[in-house]
Amino acid sequence: MTGKRLRIIAVMAVSLIFLLAWAFPILWSVLNSLKTDQDVLAYPPKLLFAPTLDAYRDVLFGSSSILPNLVSSMIISVGTTIITMVMAVPAAYALARLRFRGKKAAGFYVLVTQMLPPVGIIIPYFMILRNIGWIDTYQGIILIYLSFSLPFAIWLLVSYFEDIPFEMEEAAYLDGASRMKTLWRIIIPQVRGGIAVTVVFVFLNAWNEFLFAVVLSGNTVRPVTVAMFNFVSVEQTLWTKLAAVSVLAMLPVIILGVVAQKHIVKGLTVGAVKGGGRR
């Protein structure tokens, strides 16, 4: 009885430490974004202060507004996500149903491409885009993002499609459903969870991406991850504004996480449980 209680306390304590370590940067950003420029530099840091939304007003509506950058990030992320899903869903379905030699190896190589250090390929990408005049354009950045998100999304989705027995498709076929109807009415509804998880991951990857964005963007198309550094200069760092932009940039991520929480947890655990036993 006491042993059990002790164990629970120990687990809670460890969890709390991890939670604090994880939450600290977020709390730091939120707190600093609500401070004045004087409060933020106070030492020791003030935990009690009069909160103000000045920093938010400045970064959103001030002279160097990051609103256009938030819009850019949104266009890039949504565009990448839509194009990825439109192409990845049919591709994953086909891949799940096809039998060809080296299927397993192909899946492995897809994973390997995800492990390449990005700095290794960023220069060629830059030169290619420059040659076709796509630097600092939406199509340029989205194209490069697709080269990562598409293999990743297909790889993630295939396992969900593979879980649907082929007999179910044959049943639908005998019931008079065409291939398209079978896909829409029978297959897709059963992989909704997988699609939700994939959408979240692809969107977040695009939204959070920094390294490629900083090289391939310019003054016209500048996502918020890059624009954030306007507030860091040689002379000074505008801490409150930087914090406010950080919070704004995290907002879609947090909203998406909350909205899709059920699907993500289920999708991840299903993938984990089934992944072990997959051929």
Next chain:
Amino acid sequence: MSGRGQVSFRNIARTYGNFAALKGVDFDIREGEFFALLGPSGSGKSTTLRILAGLDAPTAGQVLIDGQDVTAVDARDRDIAMVFQSYALYPHMTVAQNIAFPLEMSGHSKAEIGPAVHDAARKVKIEHLLDRKPGQLSGGQQQRVALARAIVRKAKLFLLDEPLSNLDAKLRLETRAELKKLQRALGVTAVYVTHDQEEAMTLADRMAVFMGGEIQQIGTPAEVFAKPNSIDIAGFIGNPPMNLIPARYVDGDVTIGGHRLKTDSTLTGERDVVVGLRPGALRAASDGVPARVDLIEDLGDTAILDLDCAGTLLRMRVSDIEIPNEGDTIKVTARPQDVHLFDPATKARL
């Protein structure tokens, strides 16, 4: 246009790579018949059924439905309903939506679909489950949903691939009887795949016995039971199956364990044979072959005796009033018309 649901297989062959799964299958299924494809696992029954459904294509030969060659016709256009062994229910739809799906696909209106779904559900006694999802049903209930989905469309052919094999024994017996009544009531042609000879015997009007990708015998269950065409069929049909004993045949008599047994064969001369004796055809007789009772399996109203007859195992079915004791020696014989003879070389019936 001939009847509804008449099927002809014309020399159907199917090879997968170098492996011949079907080696020229040729038979007819009559309109309104309950036809069983019976055979051990891997003998080509499912392949035959899938070729009929259009889910698989034959390497050679034709399939005719109601006199029309449908070999090249798409599965969707063959007007065939099928119950799969796994049931293949759509897990994201309710029972009602599952049953409605084939009607929806063939463009029926909502006003027609509602009553048809209820009607089909009532026929298989699942009206109270219409709002559930398949995952919330027991195996037996899922099986009924699959049946309802198959009968709702009133297709001209009704195919079932081992539909009862995932049910427990008691439910299997109940459903078996209901299945037969349902098929009678609907008057539809049913083609039924099973490896369970008892299922085929009780359900089928006629059956085809598959062995190694070929049909070895076609007939009513009674015909196949009474006159199995080959040693393989003799050893497959009946529970327990026929005793098969190598013996010497001389002018109408066979010698087993040094004992003569009369047959009704008119073959003359002397040769090696395999004698087939149904466990139920063996009877005690004072002038019979002596045999020691090694084991008694009591089934309640009958019992199966394992007999040691000069080193050969013989199984005998007896009624509960004549059960001997283990270790007893009894004398058994069989009537001449109950003695089946097979050629040990060709395995064919003599």
